[in-house]
Amino acid sequence: GDVGSGKTVVAAAAMLAAVQAGYQAALMAPTEILAEQHFLTICNLLSETELEADGKYVVTLNVAGIEESVVVGLLLGSHRKRVKDDIYAMLGAGAIDIIIGTHALIQSPVDIPKLALVVVDEQHRFGVMQRASLSEKGARPHVLAMSATPIPRSLALTVYGDLDVSVIDEMPPGRESIRTRWVQSDRRDAAYGFVRKEVEAGRQAFIVCPLIEESEAIQSRAAVVEHERLSTQVFPELNLGLLHGRMSLQEKEEVMGRFKTREIDILVSTPVIEVGIDVPNATVMLIEGADRFGLAQLHQLRGRVGRGEHQSYCFLLSESMSDDARHRLEELVRTNDGFDIAEADLRLRGPGDFFGTRQSGLPTLRIARIDDRDLLAAARAEARSLADADPALAAHPELAEAVLRFATAVSDEVA
Template sequence: MNSASVNRPVGDGRTRSPGPSPPPSRSPLDKPIQYLRGVGPRRARLLEGLGVRTVGDLIEYFPFRFEHQTRPQAIDTLILDEPATIVGMVESVRCQGQFQSSRIKAVVSDGTGSVYVTWFNMPYLRERLERGQVLRLYGSVSSYRDQGQMINPRLEWLDAEADPATWDYERLTPVYRATAGLTSLQIARLAEAALAEALPAVQGTLPKALLDRRKLPGRRAAVEGMHRPRDEQQWQAARERLAFEELLLMQLAVALQRRWAAAHARSVALPSSVEIDRRIRRRFPFKLTAAQDRVIKQITADLARERSMNRLLQGDVGSGKTVVALYAALVAVVCRTQCAILAPTEVLAAQHFAGIERYLVGSRVNRCLLTGQTPKARRDRLLADIAGGSMHLVVGTQALLESKVRFHSLGLLVVDEQHKFGVAQRAALRASRRRGPQPQQVVIPHYLVMTATPIPRTLSMTVFGDLDVSIIDELPPGRRPVETRIVRPAEEGRAWAEARRRVAAGQQVYVVYPLVEESDALNLRAATVEVQRVDHELLPGARVGLLHGRMKKEEKQQVMAAFTAGRLDVLVSTTVIEVGVDVPNATVMIVQHAERYGLSALHQLRGRVGRGRESSICLLMTDSRGETANKRLQILCQSNDGFRIAEEDLRLRGPGELLGTRQHGWPEFRVANPVEDVDLLMQARDEAARIVREDPGLRRPEHVPLLAELRRWFRDKVAFLDVG
């Protein structure tokens, strides 16, 4: 760009009462957003929905892209379907409709021609647009009655008395993620007000020597560059600077956690032997895969040391993670300690326990299932056995986190799908600790995390950065890849015919509807109707069951048990069939409105079939013609590789969405992208290791701001010095 100007959105002309005065604050960044000029209580509620509660939050609510507004061109040179900037005078204005259903029409001309301009749902323009005003408009050009037209263009009022030469410029205009009741343009105006008031209060965090060495701008300049870049190069430099800081803070937290654990945490050594290995393997009626053997070797090496194991066990659906976890649990029991296996739901806990029971028939290992549904009398007996040490292996849900549960000697904690637990719960999981022989030393259980959600390497360095990683990348013999197809409305007849054929052959079918928060009730009614249609029209004669979120827990368990036992042929569900549910006879997964799921969620659903000897199929039903949605679904049809799918999901949806929850414990990145910024991530990891090595307590003056920012950034989300 030869010359550029920053978009300074002007006010919308409305007057507001001053309202209550803001509470006193030490920094304008901490001022509640309600008291920023132009906000008020209503907009404050809308902004809170975007995670913006203070002026500082708004300053860090960055645009997700920029529009390059070119220099103005004459109206008679406009090209259809191309974006353009024009400057012209309002010849006429006409208003139709009321409030949010309003439509404002204007004719704008510049001497070479005129265009129709229409704004929908922008009622405030009714009071602002007048004949004779000079406007700068930017938008896509279409045609109406053989004349040029712009719909909802960006607009700016210019001084009709000014020299027209001052109107001739180009600019980058920020585009913010909006919400109902608050447009990107309105957020841009508020962001400008926030910058004008509080930008001088933005303080640097990174040491000056680091900034100089990496040739990075200061934080204040970077924040301004994210909202008001002169050109794309300045925006890119600002973005890289802030992304590096986020990744550095993350890696510092990981490095400090690891250092604390190495210095203060100890676990009881749980050594294995050839004889122990032989006795454990004898329990499994099959030969373990080479991948399982490799992972078991890594885990037993960790358990044999006093240094606490912190290991993430990744394995695609059906790869045999539970067998590996049971092997580790039996090592702990043989070494006269206890093991707890914790699952996020009662269905999964019961599934794990049933599998363990199959392998431990006739064993002297005492084991139990403890959930919220355990009757009080039995629960009291189990708690006494756990506290006394006679209960060796406990499988449970969040009930294990209650303060009443006391282990005699917990040697190993296995957590399935850890990211489904909040971080406060994660801390409670490892609270079974006692003082070690050395001052400031604690004894904690070894820690094994299992996940069927393939975590991309870049994300495992962040969300699970404090864990070593083991991967089971091989399916057991006999497991076949699941064929996956996209089914359009015209092809649904053939899809249901395939399901009928499978049911006639004695196989079972899942039919899943997405659970959409905004229209939960609507989806429930649709599923209730659908179960009748499946029963009477699509799969006549089949035994069809219904599972939805409004059923009582006992009813859901009964339906799931009936399907597992083969007393139902078809399960229609409004809830995602849970990870870990194992019905080998189920060979068909039909997903309605598949475009509404993330890739990893679809991959998990697909993993509910293909668990037996028969070939299985996953049918993704969609009426979406959107290019992005279809590209995503094609990835599933082309690949059964969970890691490739997870990388694509991370790229499209971000880490919080990939993990199925935004409570995995780490703050959401505002700028950094672990996939796109992998080089920055590696650099941040090296820099964090150097800082912690040279200044473990971050006590040097140049590191004090880093420590303060770590505390502010993590707040109550992660006690990064003491939660593994």
Template sequence: VENGYQGCIMVPTEILAQQHFETLTEYLGKQGLRVELLTSSVKKAKRREILENLELGEIDVLVGTHALIQDDVVFARLALVVTDEQHRFGVDQRAKLSNKSQFAPDILVMTATPIPRTLALTIYGDLDTSMMQGKPVGRKPIETLCYIGEKRNAVYAGLVRQVQAGHQAYVVCALIDESEGVEARSATEVYTELQATYLKNISCALLHGRLKNQEKEEIMSRFAAGEIKVLITTTVIEVGVNVPNATLMIIENADRFGLAQMHQLRGRVGRGKDQSYCVLLTDNDNHETLERLQVLRDSDNGFFLAEKDLELRGAGQLFGLRQHGLPDLYIADILQDIGVLIEARELAKKAFQNPQMLREIESALSSQFDERFQRIFYS
């Protein structure tokens, strides 16, 4: 901005956008910089004013949701593009934002999801990567507990005690509704059950991905304001939710979640000064399941947990739709062969500097991966 350019930050939810807007206004407003917020909730007159000032270069930093990639959003001199929780956006969406500038903007992508180093090299090999580790000052470690189903009543009695002490809580379920093919307690089922029993006189709400955006935002705003004490939800609260008064996270059927995902969910509590707890509930008491959950109980290192998850569940496809299971590598082991992976990357960089070899590589990859190659290679 001091050099006469603009910056923007795109996030997946309106609540997170509001949080970033308030933080940046506090930091940058003192320097006399103008920060604006653009989401689908912005009224037409205000939106028109923002777009006009943005194109004139009078707005220094724009914070927003997917609204930033609409065709009528035009920057005067965009030079820095930040995408937070970048895994929630498609490749094309991120590219569309950076393509709004003729100045080849610098790009920063951020995620709170720990990624194993081996996968980070594969997926983000063309980026300089930085890892921020440790907790903000003043936060206490979250105590993680693991119980089988017979302790469920005691766990929910503990939930009531937390609310009576003035705190809030999350109950996370793997499914929205019951499914014949999956043995797991759904969010709808748990919500109905708790409303009639433990939460009979306690304000609670059901939150999941099928609700309209406006409904989701309203529920989250009421939870953040302390009006709702307990949120029964799916993994939609995995990112961008900051409620320091929430001190308890109960994960139903924890065996159905990945370690890294539960670590991400666990991060929704422990954001204030009070001691927080994460309770893993499972009806599956076989040794292998309990041993895996104990890994999460004993560690709060997200990168260690991500590596362990990769080891236990497999990496999924690098070029495809499958999110877990065996990767596209037929011989190499993505965990054990890190040295070979790095060497292959260096050789690939050299090959790309040879125009003839580059043409041959493009031809081979195009025939192997069809239009997926074009989308990945040129984004």
């Protein structure tokens, strides 16, 4: 489903179904900010009444329609060792029903004996082996991968039929389509003027920079320097905030809290806000160095606005760019549809390995193309029909030999 379409609600319902069946469920998110937001959101979705707090990161909830209480835990890499050890012990004993966390969930001390459902949110942010590692925590658990812009490999697997797809093709009522513009660097002042106009109308804005601090190796704007420049030279009359990945979780939450309560007019940030930020009053996303971002990341950043009733805007600023970067920005201006963007990403980057870990790169097809859907559908139907009629391929020795050659050539990473 596209950004803001309600994927978290689907995840909560699926995990609750696993718990009702007597099993455990896990949700892995790419950042601590998003994992913490999922923890709070899912707890509020399941129950308005908090029965018992077993420490700061484990909550026992009374859920309507379920006789026994549901225990929800949060596991982050920044936790103190004592907190982690407590959560490890509770998970191993089956005392936590739903565990939400970051990459900390795939560390070796984590044991989830009754794991039946794995939810990977923003799955395009994880590597193949990271997603597989969480699945290995249980005995062949079901896997639900969620993303607004699937990475090419995942999109190609759905084309080939290896993954089932469910699509949320509607947005919550009242949402306006985000207007996206590609702005040349010499028009930056005009973009700033538009931001000021929106803030004066009571709205808020994001300004995203590719880097935290300036680098001699990369000629691009940095968030720390831009925050200082914008605060003193461009928007001295407005309240500006700064958010980046080197800040502690507490500092990030403090800044985001002030932004949500409208104490901050403009939030200058790195791509740390790419996922998990929901501020309906924010209507402008200005992305510096847009040519340095991939299509999926740009679409996710754009999705931080357009969550309220007011018209929202996204400005893509770039100094100079390659032909590939130009194609990416043109695609983003052309459409707001995450599925169109994912397909464009597939064409531009390729699907990567189907039996390996490479998530992009052109496939080694000799004749067909990855986007030749009619041919793929026909080939898949023929393959299924043949497999049903002759599972061992006994009547097709040449085909059996070709399949064997292909299987033995599979990447050693997966073999």
